[in-house]
Amino acid sequence: MTDTEPAAPVRETAEEIATMEVRGAATIASAAAEALAEQAEAAAASGETASDPAAFRASMRAAARTLRETRPTAVSLPNALRYVLQRMEGQTVDELRRSVVDASDAFVRQLDRAQDDLGQVGANRLADGDTVMTHCHSTDALACIEAAVEQGKSISAVVKETRPRQQGHITAEQLREAGVPVTLIVDSAARRYLDEVDHVVVGADSIAADGGVINKIGTSGLAVNARERGVPIMTAAQTIKLHPETLTGHTVEIEMRSESEVIDAESREQIGEIAVENPAFDVTPPRYMDAIVTEHGQFPPESIVALMRELFGEGAEEPWAEP
Numbered sequence: 388m389t390d391t392e393p394a395a396p397v398r399e400t401a402e403e404i405a406t407m408e409v410r411g412a413a414t415i416a417s418a419a420a421e422a423l424a425e426q427a428e429a430a431a432a433s434g435e436t437a438s439d440p441a442a443f444r445a446s447m448r449a450a451a452r453t454l455r456e457t458r459p460t461a462v463s464l465p466n467a468l469r470y471v472l473q474r475m476e477g478q479t480v481d482e483l484r485r486s487v488v489d490a491s492d493a494f495v496r497q498l499d500r501a502q503d504d505l506g507q508v509g510a511n512r513l514a515d516g517d518t519v520m521t522h523c524h525s526t527d528a529l530a531c532i533e534a535a536v537e538q539g540k541s542i543s544a545v546v547k548e549t550r551p552r553q554q555g556h557i558t559a560e561q562l563r564e565a566g567v568p569v570t571l572i573v574d575s576a577a578r579r580y581l582d583e584v585d586h587v588v589v590g591a592d593s594i595a596a597d598g599g600v601i602n603k604i605g606t607s608g609l610a611v612n613a614r615e616r617g618v619p620i621m622t623a624a625q626t627i628k629l630h631p632e633t634l635t636g637h638t639v640e641i642e643m644r645s646e647s648e649v650i651d652a653e654s655r656e657q658i659g660e661i662a663v664e665n666p667a668f669d670v671t672p673p674r675y676m677d678a679i680v681t682e683h684g685q686f687p688p689e690s691i692v693a694l695m696r697e698l699f700g701e702g703a704e705e706p707w708a709e710p
C-alpha cells in the first residue's frame with residue numbers, strides 16, 4: 388500500500404459498489420463509511436503511514452477518492468465520505484485513526500436510526516388494508532411498509548420488477564418475509580394496477596434543492612401516472628440523500644450503465660446498427676411528488692431546501708481533494 392493506493396478492503400468495497408454487488412443509496416453509504424474505517428486501521432499499521440500523520444491523512448483522502456469514483460448518482464456516497472473525513476482529527480496517527488473509526492461507527496448508527504425514524508413517519512401515512520406499489524429496491528421505502536406492518540396494519544404490495552436489473556425481486560422477497568402479500572408485475576403494467584393501489588412508495592438516490600427526486604429510472608413516469616390516477620406518491624429518503632451541491636446550482640449526474648444490461652450480444656448482433664442507451668436514474672419534478680418522508684418528518688418537496696440549508700449550510704466541501 389502506498390499513500391495513493393488504498394488498502395485492499397477499500398479496493399474491494401469500491402469494486403463491489405461499481406459492480407452493484409453493493410447497491411442502493413443507504414447501503415452504499417454505510418459500506419463506504421466502513422471502508423474508510425478499514426483504511427484507517429490499515430494505514431495506522433502500515434510502514435509508510437503508521438508514524439506520519441500527513442501521510443495518514445493523504446491515504447484517507449486517496450481512499451475516499453477511490454470510493455467516490457464508483458457510482459455518480461447517489462449523493463449518500465459523498466455525504467458519507469464527507470461526514471467521516473470532516474471528523475478526522477488529532478496530532479498523532481493513533482488519534483487520527485481513532486477519530487475516523489469513531490466517525491464511521493457514528494455514521495452507520497445514525498443511518499440505522501434515521502431509517503427507523505423515517506419508517507415510523509412513512510408508516511403513519513399508510514392505513515390498515517392499504518395496497519402499496521413499489522419501484523426498485525429501497526431500504527428506506529421498505530422501512531415505511533415494514534413499520535406499518537409492525538403497527539398492526541394489514542398491507543399488501545404490487546411490486547414492479549424494475550428492468551433492466553430487476554431489483555423488484557429483492558423487494559418482493561423482503562416484503563414476503565415481512566408477511567406482506569406481494570403481486571409482482573412488469574414495469575409496463577404499472578398504470579393498469581394503479582387503480583388497485585392506495586399509495587406509491589419509492590426511495591431516492593439524491594434529492595435536489597428544488598425538491599426534484601432522483602431515483603431509479605422509471606420513477607418519474609410512475610409518478611406522472613400516479614398523479615393522473617389520483618394515487619399519492621411518497622419518497623422515503625433519509626437526509627443523507629439531500630444533495631448539498633444543488634444548493635449552488637449544480638445538477639445531479641445521471642449514471643449511464645452498460646448496454647449489456649438491456650440487450651444480450653446475440654440479439655444485438657441480429658438487430659444490426661442501432662443505438663442502445665441505459666440511464667440508471669431519472670428526475671421526478673417536485674410537482675409530481677406528494678411528500679418526502681425523512682427522519683425529521685415529512686416535507687412537501689418544494690420545502691426541502693430549508694432542511695437542506697439547515698443540515699448542509701450553503702454548499703459542500705470536498706475534504707477528499709488534495710490540499
Ligand SMILES: O=C(COP(=O)(O)O)[C@H](O)[C@H](O)COP(=O)(O)O
Pocket residue numbers: 410411412413414461522523524525526527528554589590591592602603623667
Ligand atoms: O434507485 C435505487 C437503487 O438503485 P441501484 O440498484 O441502481 O443502486 C433505490 O431506490 C435508492 O438507491 C434508494 O435506496 P435506499 O432506500 O436503500 O437507500
